[in-house]
Each structure stands twice: as C-alpha cells, then as structure tokens.
Amino acid sequence: MVTAMTLSEPVSQPIASSRKTLSSKPISRESVIGWLFVLPALIMYAIFVLFPLLQSVRYSFFRWNGIGEMRWVGLDNYATILDDPNLLGTIYNALILVIFFSVIPVTLGLIVASIIHRIAPGKLGAVARTVLFLPQVIPLVAAGIIWGWLLALTGLINQLLDAVGLGAITRAWLGDFDWALPAVGFIGVWVLLGFCTVLLWTGMTKLDPALFESARIDGADWRTEFTRITVPLLRQEIGVCLTVTIIAALAAFDIVYVTTAGGPGNATAVPGIQIYILAFTQQRIGLASALSVMLMTLVLLIILPIQFFNRDTSK
Amino acid sequence: MLNKHKFVLLIAVIMLLPMVSLMPVVAAQDAAPDCGTEPVVLNAYFETGFDIPFRLAEEFTRQYPNVTWDIKQDQFTNLINSTPRLLSGDNPPDLIRLPTMVSFAMQGLLMDLDGYAEAFGWNDWPVPQLDQNRVAEDGTRGSGTLFAMGLNYSLTGVFYNKELAAQIGMTEPPATLAEFEALLAAAKEADLLPIMQWGSARSGMGLAFPLQALMASVGPVGPINDWIYQKPDATIVSESNIEAAEHLLRWIEAGYFPSDINAIEYTDANGRFAQGEGVFIFNGDWQNAVYNAEMPGNIGFFLMPPAEEGGAPAAMSAPLTFGIAANAVNADCAAFFFNWVASNETAREIGVLVGGSNPGGPSGLEMPAVEEGSVTNETLAAGVVVGEAGTSMDFIANATSAIFAQGWTPELQKMVGGRQDAAGLLEAVQAEYERQLEE
Numbered sequence: 001m002v003t004a005m006t007l008s009e010p011v012s013q014p015i016a017s018s019r020k021t022l023s024s025k026p027i028s029r030e031s032v033i034g035w036l037f038v039l040p041a042l043i044m045y046a047i048f049v050l051f052p053l054l055q056s057v058r059y060s061f062f063r064w065n066g067i068g069e070m071r072w073v074g075l076d077n078y079a080t081i082l083d084d085p086n087l088l089g090t091i092y093n094a095l096i097l098v099i100f101f102s103v104i105p106v107t108l109g110l111i112v113a114s115i116i117h118r119i120a121p122g123k124l125g126a127v128a129r130t131v132l133f134l135p136q137v138i139p140l141v142a143a144g145i146i147w148g149w150l151l152a153l154t155g156l157i158n159q160l161l162d163a164v165g166l167g168a169i170t171r172a173w174l175g176d177f178d179w180a181l182p183a184v185g186f187i188g189v190w191v192l193l194g195f196c197t198v199l200l201w202t203g204m205t206k207l208d209p210a211l212f213e214s215a216r217i218d219g220a221d222w223r224t225e226f227t228r229i230t231v232p233l234l235r236q237e238i239g240v241c242l243t244v245t246i247i248a249a250l251a252a253f254d255i256v257y258v259t260t261a262g263g264p265g266n267a268t269a270v271p272g273i274q275i276y277i278l279a280f281t282q283q284r285i286g287l288a289s290a291l292s293v294m295l296m297t298l299v300l301l302i303i304l305p306i307q308f309f310n311r312d313t314s315k
Numbered sequence: 316m317l318n319k320h321k322f323v324l325l326i327a328v329i330m331l332l333p334m335v336s337l338m339p340v341v342a343a344q345d346a347a348p349d350c351g352t353e354p355v356v357l358n359a360y361f362e363t364g365f366d367i368p369f370r371l372a373e374e375f376t377r378q379y380p381n382v383t384w385d386i387k388q389d390q391f392t393n394l395i396n397s398t399p400r401l402l403s404g405d406n407p408p409d410l411i412r413l414p415t416m417v418s419f420a421m422q423g424l425l426m427d428l429d430g431y432a433e434a435f436g437w438n439d440w441p442v443p444q445l446d447q448n449r450v451a452e453d454g455t456r457g458s459g460t461l462f463a464m465g466l467n468y469s470l471t472g473v474f475y476n477k478e479l480a481a482q483i484g485m486t487e488p489p490a491t492l493a494e495f496e497a498l499l500a501a502a503k504e505a506d507l508l509p510i511m512q513w514g515s516a517r518s519g520m521g522l523a524f525p526l527q528a529l530m531a532s533v534g535p536v537g538p539i540n541d542w543i544y545q546k547p548d549a550t551i552v553s554e555s556n557i558e559a560a561e562h563l564l565r566w567i568e569a570g571y572f573p574s575d576i577n578a579i580e581y582t583d584a585n586g587r588f589a590q591g592e593g594v595f596i597f598n599g600d601w602q603n604a605v606y607n608a609e610m611p612g613n614i615g616f617f618l619m620p621p622a623e624e625g626g627a628p629a630a631m632s633a634p635l636t637f638g639i640a641a642n643a644v645n646a647d648c649a650a651f652f653f654n655w656v657a658s659n660e661t662a663r664e665i666g667v668l669v670g671g672s673n674p675g676g677p678s679g680l681e682m683p684a685v686e687e688g689s690v691t692n693e694t695l696a697a698g699v700v701v702g703e704a705g706t707s708m709d710f711i712a713n714a715t716s717a718i719f720a721q722g723w724t725p726e727l728q729k730m731v732g733g734r735q736d737a738a739g740l741l742e743a744v745q746a747e748y749e750r751q752l753e754e
Contacts, residue, residue, distance in 0.1 A: 175578025
C-alpha cells in the first residue's frame with residue numbers, strides 16, 4: 001500500500017522529499033492523524049474565538065439591545081462611530097497609548113537589556129531582570145489600584161515631587177484632563193518594560209559573542225555595537241515585543257478601567273472601555289460590535305505589516 | 316343502565332368538576348401570598364457595600380426558617396451592566412437590586428406587582444412611596460404599573476462637621492441659599508475646604524448631588540421629576556436649571572470643592588470628610604451608620620435651603636429599589652418579603668438603624684426609636700418636612716440607565732476641568748438623554 005510504503009520509509013529521508021510524497025496524496029494516514037491531534041484545539045478555537053468573532057461582525061450590522069428583536073441597519077453603526085467624536089476619540093486615545101505601551105518600553109527595553117548584557121551578566125543582571133519583570137506577575141487590576149493611590153494628590157509620586165522641590169507641578173494625575181492619559185500610559189510603561197527587557201535580553205544571549213568581540217577589536221564603541229549589531233540581529237524579538245505591546249495598547253481595558261474608567265470627561269476613554277459601556281451599560285450591542293470590529297481591523301492593519309517585515313526570510 | 320336522573324346527575328358532576336378543581340386557586344388568590352411552609356430558596360442579587368438587604372435577609376430567615384437565601388452580590392456599577400442579562404437569563408432572580416427600571420419594565424423583564432399591591436394593600440400606603448416605581452405603557456415613570464418596591468426610602472441633603480461649622484460661625488443650619496453660600500465663603504476664608512465631594516468616573520460624579528439640590532433650591536421640583544420620569548418633551552435645559560448650574564460653576568471656580576475631585580472615589584471622599592477635610596458634604600442618609608460610627612456627636616444634617624426665604628426645602632428622595640424578575644420562581648415569597656420589610660417591627664428597625672432611612676410602609680406605623688444624638692434623627696425629621704411639603708425628587712442620575720455614566724459624569728468632570736459652562740453642561744446632558752430615549 002502506498003500509505004504503508006510511505007510510513008515504512010526510513011526516518012532519515014530528507015524532509016523535503018517526505019513533504020512531497022505526502023502532498024502528492026490527498027488524504028494520507030499521517031495527515032489524518034495530524035488533523036485528529038489538532039482537532040480538539042481547533043474545535044475550542046472555533047467555538048470560543050471564530051464563532052464569537054463572526055457573531056460580532058454579524059451583530060455590527062444590526063441595532064440590538066441584546067434581548068429583544070434585532071433590526072438590520074447595514075453600515076449605520078460604522079457611520080455612527082465615524083460621526084461621533086466621542087467614539088472616534090477613543091481610537092485616537094488608543095493610538096496615543098501605543099507610544100506609552102509600545103514605543104517607550106521597546107526602546108527602553110533595548111537599552112536596558114543591552115546594558116545588562118554588556119556590563120552585568122552575573123547576579124546583578126539577574127536581580128535587575130527580576131525586578132524589572134516583577135510587574136508582569138502582578139495582576140493588572142491590582143497594579144491599577146496601587147498606581148491609583150500612588151498618583152493621587154496626596155500619593156507617593158507627589159510627595160517625592162514635593163521633596164525635590166517640584167511641588168508646583170503636583171496634581172491629581174489621574175483626574176487631570178491633560179495628564180490622565182500620560183499617567184495611565186506611564187503605568188503601561190511600568191508593566192511592559194520588564195517583559196520587553198527580558199525578551200530582548202534573551203535574544204541578545206543567543207547572539208554570537210564573536211561578532212561583538214571582532215567589533216570591539218575594530219574599535220566599535222557601545223553605541224556602534226548597539227545600532228549596528230544588536231538591533232539588526234534582534235529584529236525578530238523586537239517584532240514580537242512590538243506586536244504584543246501594540247495589541248496591549250489598542251485593546252487596553254483593565255488598567256484604564258481600574259484607574260480612571262475613561263475619565264475625566266472622556267480623556268482616557270479607549271475602545272475597550274467604550275465597547276464595554278456600549279454593550280453592557282447602554283445595551284447597544286450592534287454599535288459595540290461595530291467598534292470591536294473596527295478595533296480588530298486597526299490592530300490587524302498595524303500588526304500585519306510588522307509581521308510582514310519581520311518574517312524569517314533566511315530560508 | 317343509567318336512568319335519566321342519574322344521567323343528569325352525572326353530567327352535572329362532570330360539569331362541576333373543573334369548577335371544583337379551580338376552587339383552591341380562587342381561594343389562594345383571595346388570600347395574600349406568603350412563603351408557605353415548604354423549603355424555599357430565594358435567589359437574590361444585592362449590592363455590595365450596603366448591609367441592609369443582607370441584614371433583612373438574615374432576620375427574615377430567623378422568622379421564617381423554611382426560607383433560605385442564595386445571595387449573589389456585586390458593585391452597583393456592575394449591577395447596572397449585568398441586570399438585563401440576569402433578568403432574562405435561565406435562573407432569573409426572585410429579588411434584585413434595580414439601578415433603573417424603565418427599560419427593564421418595557422422589555423417585559425420585570426414582574427408586574429399590581430396584583431401583589433392589591434393583595435397586600437400597598438395601594439393604601441402614602442402615595443409617593445409606590446409612584447416612583449410605577450411605569451406607564453408609554454415608558455414614563457410616576458404612574459402606571461408597579462414594577463418594583465423600596466426596601467426603604469432614602470433622603471439626601473447636606474451633612475456637616477459640627478466642629479468645623481462652629482469654627483465658621485454656623486450656629487444653626489442656613490435658611491436660604493444666600494446664607495449657605497455665605498457659610499461656604501466663610502469656610503474658604505478660614506482656610507477650610509468648604510465642601511468635600513467625590514467625582515471620579517468609577518464612582519460616578521458626586522457633583523450631581525449639589526447640582527440637583529441647587530436646581531430644587533432655585534426652581535420648582537416638578538419639571539425635574541418630569542425629566543427623570545421621561546415625560547414627553549421634558550427638558551433639563553430650563554432657565555432655573557441653568558441658574559443652578561451657574562451657581563455650581565461659581566462654587567467650583569471659587570475653590571469650594573477639593574482640587575482633585577475628578578480623581579476622588581466615593582469611599583475616599585467620605586473617609587477624608589470623617590477625618591475633618593471639608594465642612595460640608597452632599598450625601599444621602601444611607602451613609603448615616605458610617606457617619607455615626609466615625610464622627611460620633613460631630614455630624615449634623617440639613618436640607619438644602621431654598622433660594623427664597625420661607626420657601627419649602629426640597630430633596631432627592633428615592634426608594635432603595637428592588638424588583639422581581641418576570642419569570643422568577645418564588646415571586647410570591649419575594650412579594651411577601653417586600654410586605655414584611657415595610658410592616659414587621661424588627662425589619663423596620665433594621666431599615667432605620669442599618670439603612671439609616673425611612674422604612675416606609677403603611678401610614679400610622681410607629682417610627683423605630685433611634686439613639687439620642689444620632690444624625691439619623693435629623694434625616695428622619697427632614698424626611699417628614701419634605702414629605703409634608705411634597706418636594707421630593709428622584710435622582711437626576713436615574714433618568715435613564717446610562718445618563719449618569721455617559722451624561723452627568725463626563726460633563727460635570729469637564730466643568731471641573733474648565734472645559735464646560737453651565738448651559739453647555741445641561742445641553743450636552745439633554746442631547747445624550749434624547750439620544751438614549753431614541754434607542
């Protein structure tokens with residue numbers, strides 16, 4: 001039998017040849033077994049991800065309160081979002097958060113990881129990595145509550161500012177129209193810096209030390225090493241960091257909800273908060289779904305190019 | 316063989332059978348429903364942080380041991396979001412704290428309580444108690460079918476720190492708005508914070524309390540209630556309401572509120588007030604028990620004074636509203652609980668001592684005794700004044716389910732941040748109100 005012959009072929013046969021044999025047969029036993037292994041996960045994925053996703057897209061074309069009858073409204077929900085400055089403003093706020101959740105942690109993470117890699121490979125480096133990574137193991141809701149206290153008018157941040165003579169700039173950071181969004185963003189930096197640092201540092205440890213050595217022999221300083229060797233070779237890791245942090249920024253909910261709930265006014269309202277309010281407080285499921293679909297599209301529009309430029313072309 | 320008489324008798328018996336089988340039902344309808352003697356588990360959703368329903372549930376089980384409770388609790392803001400799904404779900408609650416009710420009533424999710432009102436004689440209670448929980452067919456509140464009951468009837472006004480008030484020369488509560496504003500100015504002059512208030516989006520903007528108090532001080536309460544009850548063409552943008560909002564704006568600009576108000580949570584505001592920050596705070600009598608415990612002998616209460624001397628003071632007074640899901644399994648027992656809460660002596664005591672508010676119920680029932688010196692005495696007395704004057708209002712935040720979160724809170728926060736004026740505030744809220752009613 002062909003299948004038996006295929007299975008009985010020596011394991012040492014080149015992979016490319018094996019693939020060719022398999023692909024030439026529409027249904028081989030191996031592929032059936034492979035699919036069976038994947039099936040449980042695929043079923044779960046279909047039930048809990050694909051089905052709700054398609055349902056959300058469907059709901060976005062209806063006016064529906066979640067209980068009564070659904071009324072087809074076509075693209076009206078999307079038009080409402082584009083017309084309403086409060087709803088559109090949430091997307092603008094999310095893009096501002098990208099700077100704090102993504103650009104700053106990745107940039108700082110690269111610098112910090114590079115310093116740890118170069119000058120503190122021993123215990124000091126391990127301590128630094130642990131300290132920086134700690135925010136990752138604290139639930140975001142708890143982090144939000146703690147930062148709410150720290151950033152209050154009488155909180156530690158203002159006390160420190162007072163102590164160094166900057167009392168004039170103290171304020172209730174999370175209640176200030178101009179500073180609430182950067183304050184929330186700062187919490188994001190605190191949470192995500194450790195993640196980026198550890199991921200990038202792991203990438204650096206895999207780089208061939210000979211590259212750095214020969215660069216140093218050629219007289220390269222730290223900056224040249226960083227820009228000419230470290231960053232280009234860490235393209236993959238940087239891509240992963242950017243992908244994860246940008247999604248965290250655009251889909252932000254917990255930190256914002258716990259610290260400001262979108263206030264003051266709508267200064268920190270982000271799509272996640274607005275979707276929650278539309279769906280559960282206002283019972284406007286259609287509009288909430290439309291905003292979700294727009295948010296997902298925005299995430300894909302930003303993430304897919306990053307993935308494209310970071311694809312492994314070495315093969 | 317059947318003879319003619321026997322045949323007629325048989326036919327008569329057959330004809331009568333269905334009627335006989337209906338008799339117990341008819342008899343049951345005549346008697347007021349109760350919890351029976353079989354074990355009953357009441358499926359309830361209560362609001363976290365408010366002890367009164369929990370204490371009432373405990374006492375109810377003590378008196379009726381066949382009734383036990385399956386109580387789930389959540390924050391008020393979370394309840395607002397989950398109520399429609401809880402009511403329409405597979406295990407609908409027998410009793411649930413209702414943040415708002417019109418949309419749920421219109422969607423057929425709440426049980427019509429008119430039958431129970433008839434059976435228990437609730438319709439004979441003083442009128443305002445039930446009116447706030449009635450919804451007409453066109454969706455306006457204040458009349459129509461009864462869809463909810465209050466566990467007690469809260470009252471809002473101005474609490475004050477007696478020591479600090481004495482410092483600014485306040486010997487008795489102000490009789491007019493001008494006198495009150497003079498006291499606020501005196502507090503500011505004395506380097507005291509005139510008014511402590513909360514204002515974070517998470518807690519909901521507490522400036523809605525002084526704003527509504529000002530509305531009722533400078534204008535009539537009728538149009539405010541019309542707006543809350545969603546009467547046709549009702550508007551919040553009136554001359555007197557703009558005047559009230561202008562007063563509030565002047566208070567903000569004069570620094571009468573804490574500078575970090577947009578970031579202050581409800582619990583923090585009360586904690587700071589109890590520690591002596593703020594001469595006054597606008598709040599409701601549900602906070603009495605905490606104030607009595609944390610500021611014994613140092614807490615006073617007065618109703619927001621009218622603008623005109625000799626005018627009647629008005630107040631926001633709303634029931635602690637609970638409803639029964641349309642498909643609730645133990646609706647009779649839940650309705651019996653409502654009746655018990657208002658009429659049982661121990662339950663009424665819990666309503667006053669734990670809840671801090673008037674327990675309502677039939678007129679003529681004695682008000683439970685309150686400890687001498689407790690601020691609850693002052694709020695209960697104020698409730699009588701408002702009741703006699705007929706100047707009670709529901710809360711402007713309860714007009715629609717989302718008007719507080721999407722209208723009052725962000726717009727008042729903008730006013731604090733210098734980004735909204737008096738007329739703009741009311742116009743923005745009115746636009747949001749109309750948009751929500753359109754939905």
